Each structure stands twice: as structure tokens, then as C-alpha cells.
Amino acid sequence: MKIKEAKLYKVNLPLRDPFETSFARMSFKKCIILELIDENGKSGFGESSAFDVPFYNEEFRDGSWALLKNQLLLKIIGQKISYPDDIYELFSYIRRNNMSKSAVNCALWDLYAKQNGVSLAKALGGSKTKIETGVSIGVQKSPQKLVEVVGSYLKAGYRRIKMKIKPGKDYAYLAAVRKAYPTAMLMADANSAYRLSDLKLLEKLDDLDLIMIEQPLQPGDLVDHAHLQAALATSVCLDESVTSVDDAKKMIELGSGRIINIKVARVGGLGIAKRIQQLAMENGIECWCGGMLDSGVARAANVAIATLPGYTLPNDIAASRRYYDKDIIKPLIELDGTYVNVPAELGLGYQIDRQNLEKFSIKIETVK
Numbered sequence: 001m002k003i004k005e006a007k008l009y010k011v012n013l014p015l016r017d018p019f020e021t022s023f024a025r026m027s028f029k030k031c032i033i034l035e036l037i038d039e040n041g042k043s044g045f046g047e048s049s050a051f052d053v054p055f056y057n058e059e060f061r062d063g064s065w066a067l068l069k070n071q072l073l074l075k076i077i078g079q080k081i082s083y084p085d086d087i088y089e090l091f092s093y094i095r096r097n098n099m100s101k102s103a104v105n106c107a108l109w110d111l112y113a114k115q116n117g118v119s120l121a122k123a124l125g126g127s128k129t130k131i132e133t134g135v136s137i138g139v140q141k142s143p144q145k146l147v148e149v150v151g152s153y154l155k156a157g158y159r160r161i162k163m164k165i166k167p168g169k170d171y172a173y174l175a176a177v178r179k180a181y182p183t184a185m186l187m188a189d190a191n192s193a194y195r196l197s198d199l200k201l202l203e204k205l206d207d208l209d210l211i212m213i214e215q216p217l218q219p220g221d222l223v224d225h226a227h228l229q230a231a232l233a234t235s236v237c238l239d240e241s242v243t244s245v246d247d248a249k250k251m252i253e254l255g256s257g258r259i260i261n262i263k264v265a266r267v268g269g270l271g272i273a274k275r276i277q278q279l280a281m282e283n284g285i286e287c288w289c290g291g292m293l294d295s296g297v298a299r300a301a302n303v304a305i306a307t308l309p310g311y312t313l314p315n316d317i318a319a320s321r322r323y324y325d326k327d328i329i330k331p332l333i334e335l336d337g338t339y340v341n342v343p344a345e346l347g348l349g350y351q352i353d354r355q356n357l358e359k360f361s362i363k364i365e366t367v368k
Helices: 061-076 084-090 098-115 120-124 143-156 171-180 196-208 222-231 245-254 270-282 296-305 354-359
Strands: 003-020 025-038 043-048 130-132 134-137 160-164 185-189 212-214 236-238 259-262 286-289 339-341 361-367
Touching: 003 061, 003 354, 025 061, 025 098, 043 061, 043 098, 043 296, 061 084, 061 098, 061 361, 084 098, 084 270, 098 120, 098 270, 098 296, 120 296, 134 143, 143 160, 143 171, 160 171, 171 185, 171 196, 196 222, 222 236, 222 245, 245 270, 259 270, 270 286, 270 296, 354 361
Parallel strands: 134 160, 160 185, 185 212, 212 236, 236 259, 259 286
Antiparallel strands: 003 025, 003 361, 025 043, 130 339
């Protein structure tokens, strides 16, 4: 495939309700949508999930915009790309910045699937026709409010519930939910808010029969996570700590956790996500597909990647209306019980709602 031009959309998509983690409270999903257009006029779409402030990783939206416009896109426009993952060699001179690379890789995979007349899931080698989903709940103002919110999502059909925690809003909140829902599939996500010095608190979580605690310690600290996992009965799941296949290999060797949350944006795209889940599957490590409060573009790519056999746990791919009244794809992603049905249409399987894409874009630029 030969890329003729690209379009960048800086998008502010309003959330239905503010979403709070240990590092931020957000009212908008702020991202970059990338459209790659080939010589036949076909378009492929990807998303850079970099936030305005680099509190999740080193990337931020303005920097991602500049990197895409001034470096990455110039490497592929006018060039013939045989396979989406060829970009990893082209971009090897750029350290990290995986969310920007992911936008390009995902857009190329969308185009590649369309040019080959198949769905993105089939192009990736997926076999599932539906994927199980879970829901992610931000930090709440009280344990009682968290119980109420969890109850509403269990009633809506979600089986796995992920609750964000941070110091001061952790054990008591989780214990209240476990008391109210003794058989629910519950997990906690700390977003790196704790240190190994918090071991006594984290050990108390073993009392709550959680399926996992996600990313409790600092992102790069595989050694301390190994010490923590050795002390806990609860499985440690790594998120920010696994940004590459090499990170996953080190995690497995050190015993830094038993589960990986594979976020396509964090690892650099669908190609690397495939490699990580294959390595994990070969080593008995469970995986699931995480999200970044994604717009419909990234959410659709997540649906496709989660059809691979290595994704063994419910994924963070909630219905679009869980977060947004309006999205930039159509139809919206909806639940079928506790599952999302995998579309059979070409590429991402969803149409871009160009009216909404332009409505929620604060800046649009064409790169040739």
C-alpha cells in the first residue's frame, strides 16, 4: 500500500461523567485521530492516546502531534508499505513514544485489512466472534458511592469490575464493595500510586478475593513488583511496566506479575500487542486488553485485537455509551449481555462519523 497523504485531528471528546484516577481527573477524552489515505482514496484510522500532560508516560498530545507531523508521517507518505509492522524498522531511530507509533501502526492495519477484503480481527489472526468485557470505575467520593456505582454496572451486565484506587481511598472502599457483592469478579487498579513500603496495606488486599491488583508500584520497577508478587496471594497485573516485548520477557523471568494488561497504545500498536500476547500465552501469563478512555477508533481496534486466543480475561472494552453520549464512530459499540460482538465488516468494522469527528476537533491539519 502506498500512502498519499495523512490528516491529523486534535479531538476533545466530552465524557458523560468526569473520570478520576490516582493521577488526574478528566472531563474530556483528549486525543489525536490519524487518517491515512492511500493512492486509491481508501482511509485507515488510528488514535494517539497521549494526554495533554505526560502523567501516564513520557508522551503528551502536543508533542505527539509534532512527532507525527514532522517525523513519523514523513517517513511513510509517498512510500510503499508492504505490511503494517514494517513501520517498526522505519521508526526504530525514535526512542519510545509508543502512542504516536501506535496511531500509525493501527491506521495501517485498518488500511491493510480493507485492501485485503477482510475485517481487522481476521487480518490480525483473531478467531473469536464475541469478546467478554469488563468496566473500569474511577475513584469515587466514598465507599458507599462506589458500592452504588458497582451495583449499577453489575445490573447492566458487566461481570468484571475494575475499581481505581489511590492512597486514602483503597482498602475500605474495596472492602465495602466485596461485602456488598461477595461473588463479583473484582479487581483494583492503582496506576502506580504505591511503593514497596506500602506492603502491609497491599497485603490486606489478599482478604478481598480480588482477581488482581493492577500496576501497584512505579512503572519501571520490575524488581520491586517481583518482591511484591512474592509476598501477595493476589495476582499482580502489570500495565505501565510493560511497554515492549523485552519488558514482558523480563517480567516473566523475574516473576514480577502473573497477568499483563496489554494496551495497544502503550506498547506501540497492534503488531507489538500481538507479539506480547503470544509470548505471554507461551509462558502461562494471562492477558486482557486495556483501554485509555478510548474514542471509538481505538476502541474498535481493541475489539479486534482481543479476538486473539491469548486474551483470556474480560477486557476493558465497555460500550461506547459507558463514557460518551456521542462518539466518532457509527454504529456505537454496544453490549450483548457481557460481550461485544466482533464486526465482520472490512477494517475496523465501524464507520467514521465524520460530522462528529469534525465537531469535536479543535484542530485539523493535512500532511502531504
